[in-house]
Amino acid sequence: MSRIAVYPGSFDPPTNGHCDIIKRSSKLFDCVIVTVAVNPAKKHFFSVDERVDMLQEIVSEYKNIEVDQFDGLLVEYAEKKGAVSIIRGLRALSDFEYEFELALMNRHLNSSVDTIFMMTDEHYSFIRSSLVREVARLGGDISDKVPRVVEKYLKERFF
Ligand code: ADP
Numbered sequence: 051m052s053r054i055a056v057y058p059g060s061f062d063p064p065t066n067g068h069c070d071i072i073k074r075s076s077k078l079f080d081c082v083i084v085t086v087a088v089n090p091a092k093k094h095f096f097s098v099d100e101r102v103d104m105l106q107e108i109v110s111e112y113k114n115i116e117v118d119q120f121d122g123l124l125v126e127y128a129e130k131k132g133a134v135s136i137i138r139g140l141r142a143l144s145d146f147e148y149e150f151e152l153a154l155m156n157r158h159l160n161s162s163v164d165t166i167f168m169m170t171d172e173h174y175s176f177i178r179s180s181l182v183r184e185v186a187r188l189g190g191d192i193s194d195k196v197p198r199v200v201e202k203y204l205k206e207r208f209f
Contacts, residue, residue, distance in 0.1 A: 052080035052081060053079045053080045053081075053134055053135075054079060054080065054081045054082075054083065054131060054132050054133040054134065054135075055075060055078070055079040055081070055082050055083070055133055055134065055135040055136070055137050055166070056082075056083045056084075056085050056124075056127070056128045056131060056133045056135070056136055056137070057071065057072065057075060057082055057083070057084045057085065057136075057137040057138075058085050058086075058087050058120070058124055058127075058136065058138075059084075059085075059086070059087060060086070060087060060089075060092075060094065060101075060179065061084075061086055061101045061104070061105060061179070062094045062095050062096055062101060062179050062183075063095070063096055063101065063104055063179055063182065063183070063196065063200045063203060063204065064101070064104055064105055064108055064179075064196070064197065064200055065174070065177045065178070065179055065182055065195055065196050065200070066173075066174055066177060066194070066195055066196060066197065067139065067141070067170055067171075067174035067175075067177040067178070068139070069108060069197055070170070070171045070173075070174055071137065071139045071168050071170075072084060072108070072109065072112075072115060073112075074168055075137050075166075075168065076112050076114055076115055078166075079114070079135070080114060081114050081115070081116065082114065082115045082116070082137070083115075083116045083117075083118050083131055083133065084105050084109060084115060084116070084117050084118070085117070085118040085119060085120050085127070086098055086101045086102055086105070086117075086118070086119040086120075087119075087120065087121075087124070088119050088120065088121040089121070090121075095183055095207075096203065096207075098119055100203065102117055102118075102119055104197075104199050104200050104203060105117040107197075107199040108197050108199065108200075118131075123159065124136065124156060125156050125159045125160035125163050126160075128160075128163045129160060129162070129163060133163060134162075134163065134164065135163065135164050135165070135166045136153075136156060136163055136164070136165045136166070137165075137166050137167075137168060138152070138153070138165055138166070138167055138168070139167070139168050139169075139170055140167050140168070140169055140170060141170045141174075141175045141176075141177075141178070142175060149165075149167065152165075153165035153167075177195050182195050182196055182200075182204075183204070186201075186204040186205070186208055187208050189208075189209075192204065
């Protein structure tokens with residue numbers, strides 16, 4: 051039986067922190083589905099299609115990683131995909147409360163899908179998508195914070 055995990059997020063845009071979680075989780079599961087949460091109520095910088103395109107390019111080097119998008123309840127999506135785990139990343143303590151609530155709620159909704167937390171790498175603990183967008187907007191160097199494809203998308207958008 052193959053072990054499938056989903057890694058959900060906004061990925062607006064994907065950063066090297068996300069990539070690190072993707073890489074590490076690819077070693078733990080037979081298949082990882084990196085999936086963009088579609089939330090029409092939330093305003094995003096990049097469209098869902100753009101985020102999916104960037105992720106697709108990022109994961110192209112891995113054989114066991116797919117990119118997808120979903121709306122509605124994450125646990126329902128995960129179950130439909132046959133996933134046994136939801137992967138989430140933890141950076142600072144500030145992530146903990148929100149992630150803890152989310153994980154408990156998801157377990158309440160479906161106890162057969164367990165959330166797995168992966169601690170950020172020390173190099174990426176301060177990287178978050180919104181900060182990367184802000185620095186890029188102001189013309190700062192973000193080349194060591196995001197994959198090449200994301201840098202290209204940000205440059206095209208801002209300059
Ligand atoms: P969301 O809006 O669902 O939090 P994000 O794209 O911001 O979406 O993050 C998706 C997941 O990746 C979250 O679990 C988040 O904590 C994790 N993550 C984001 N940046 C990093 C990072 N630098 N290191 C480790 N995990 C991260």
